[in-house]
Amino acid sequence: MSKPPQSPLRQRATGFWQPELIGIVILIAAMYLMPSVLVDDFLISKYSRYLVFGLLAMALSLSWGYGGILNLGQALPFGLGSYCMAMALKLRTIPVQTGADGLPDFMVWNNVQQLPWFWVPFYSMTFAIVAGIVVPSALMGGLGWFMFRGRVTGVFVAITTLAMLVVVNLLIIDQQQYTGGFNGITDLAQLTIGGIVFDAYNRTTFYLIASVASVVLVFGYVLSCTKFGLILQAIRDQEGRVQYFGYDVASYKITVMAISAAIAGLAGMLYTIVMEFASPTFLNVPLSLSVVIWCAVGGRGSLPGAFVGAVLVTGMQGALSESKTFLDTWTLVMGVLFVLVVLFLPSGLAGLIGQLLAKIRPGDGHGQNGTVDVKSSHPKEIA
């Protein structure tokens, strides 16, 4: 009966200085040290992109690793965030690239006479930034409300989120007079806030991304330490049981979906800044499923784990992308690796590190806060 669970890292004691937090601190330090190792600005820009993906994977780890919600449409809030930023930056491009009255070029090509109403507020950068977080969050929260109030669970959540992603993707491609269609929104201005220009190939952009990532990682950690985080884990474990203690399970799941989407939207905005365009490929199925891979490889139950997973996988991909054969082979290796991780390492690299750490210090029963170490103070079976 008492079979030990597969992923020791997923239970955590209640002390504050957990391996998870130590991981986050190391990760943040590594992020800021990176520019002193990478001298080339081009490399730094590439590296910033991977950090954005890290943020995206971390957002998924909140809803999937903690809440047990397998959201296959994680690219949807990401893409929406990126479009919000792109719309604002498009309206700021110098007049040469836009049509009469500041109408974006692609609208002119599509015979649009007047700026559509939903574009107008994006003249304000503040509005755009708020929208880039709120719109994705509201949409995913709404989708969560639709699913979880109707008690859609398990694989059907995966299908619904994936289908929703495809619907929005199709619509964005279809409505090209408003969205730029297949080409997306290109030729953007550079983001300027308080006189600081965030050039994609400049360290300011890198520091912006690294700082946002650090803040969000700490935020995610604090969130996971609240009672809300604990209840989420209980829901992941035994969803049916939690409601009999009086918790409204659906609203917990809706909330975590919305929070995760807000972070994804934020990541999407940063991605537009570093890529200098927005495209329907930012919210397509391959990207969305890739996020799941990153998360699984790094460790879905660990926020820094998922983050590092994304950076490692996309980093490798980027390094090999010079040659088509390399990239194809890499995708193959990735597929095999992913299957192996799902099979043998359900808690990912983070879980592996956790197991190794537990082996290294088996006698150390007490954590820094005097809490008893879950893994070592008890025999595997107390039957």
Next chain:
Amino acid sequence: MHFVLEQVLTGLSIGSILLLVALGLSIIYGTIGVINLAHGEFIMLGAYAAWALKTYVGLSLLPGLVLIFLGVGLFGWLVERILLRRLYRRPLDTILATWGVGVVLQQVVRLTAGGDLRYVELPPSMASSVSIFGVEIAAYRIFIFVVAALLFLVSWSIMNRTTFGLKLRAVVQDRNVASCFGINADRIYSLTFAYGAGLAGLAGAIVSPLKSVSPEMGTGYVVDAFMVVVLGGVQSLFGTVISAFALGEVTGVIAFLQNDTIAKATVLILIISVIRFRPQGLFVAKVRA
């Protein structure tokens, strides 16, 4: 009248392809409960097998079908044995694992057969068309309709009229109890999965002359197949048939009235709503509370 008939026949034709493509997925999902995201790649394998048999061995499509069914079935059997077996306790992870298998298969095909489009010839005997009440329809489409109907009947009989089917239904009801009565549940599952995979391969081979064959072709099919299964209701082969043809007609009409994009989006919204409001499927009476 002529126009209506034309629409109906188009719908039937789309529907029979859908049924062909969905049958394997429906059987696997309805019994083992695994959402096989590699289903589309099994279809793709079938199509490539048809192309390879013709190109390298000179075997034409129709006699090759048996080989393709057995080959892809064997492959499915291996996937079940090596992989899925370990994941039955973690249903969400089977989605991930089968999707990973799909990625691997796509890449293997891309690296070996190349990423270019391939074409499979229509069997010469079926290149003609037939006139039904004045509406011309390709003979091959009628062939697909007949094959889909036959495969459905065979599958239904296997499930409901053979000892194997009886054992399978017992395992689906309660795996442990069935095992206690001496049924080898492992073997039943592997065989069922292999059968479903074989059907997918067969579907791929049969539709290959109509569409171009590429490593990515499976993605579209798995979505279609999934729609059919969700609409029809899990564990109901009859539901699968009705929903395949219903979807075929609906897609035909919407695509005629609107553009393809809107048709696709509408169908997806329909699926989302069905999952939400009628999780047991459109064509199944509610079974248990």
Next chain:
Amino acid sequence: MSTHLVVRDLAVSFNGFMAVNGLDLTINKGELRCLIGPNGAGKTTCLDLICGKVKPTAGSVVFDGKHLETLEEYMIARSGVGRKFQVPSVFRELTVRQNLEVAYCRKPGVWTNLMRGPQNDDTAGLEDLCGFVDLIDQMEAPAAYLSHGQTQWLEIALLMAQNAELILMDEPTAGMTVQETRKTAEIFNRLKGRHTLIVVEHDMGFVKEIGDSISVMHQGKLLAEGSVRDIETNPLVREAYLGSGGFGHA
């Protein structure tokens, strides 16, 4: 004693099969009522109906003057109904302490729980509880490492942490050793009076040890009600049990 729970004409149909059919039950505050009956009598379904897991097709469940039959599960739980399931269901990946913290639910809202740490105000109380069910040494261990008996204990402790006024227990002693069963009886006698309990049980020995009053269900209906003596001598009950293979001494 005031009435606490009133069940009237309760019925549910599963695809035409009436699992519970016109059930009436009245339970007083602080009472411990044992619910017995042959297999398939509808006992578990009756608990499911009260806690909202299954919605009735007809009839009413009134608890503390409040109608429960239309409420969602979590609302029923908030009005003071706790449930222990037949198959022990605890949070296996969480530690015993975390399990109890989840169960200790005074403020169930999302917003309040976003704003507070996982520790509850009553940490000492939870430790007392652990001591009471002999799990104090396992407090920081994941529940997955507990033995079957210990898991049952943990679930009982969860209900005590939840501090539900009405506790529904489905076969709490299933799979327990004699000593464990005795200890469970002790706990129940302690709970009696402070909580209202409905206990579904097969073990007549256990029922005799804890029960003041017994309700016997048969074919979805109430067959008899009374003290242990009344029930044991009731010819109707005898017949019902003999019809399905005799008294179920565990």
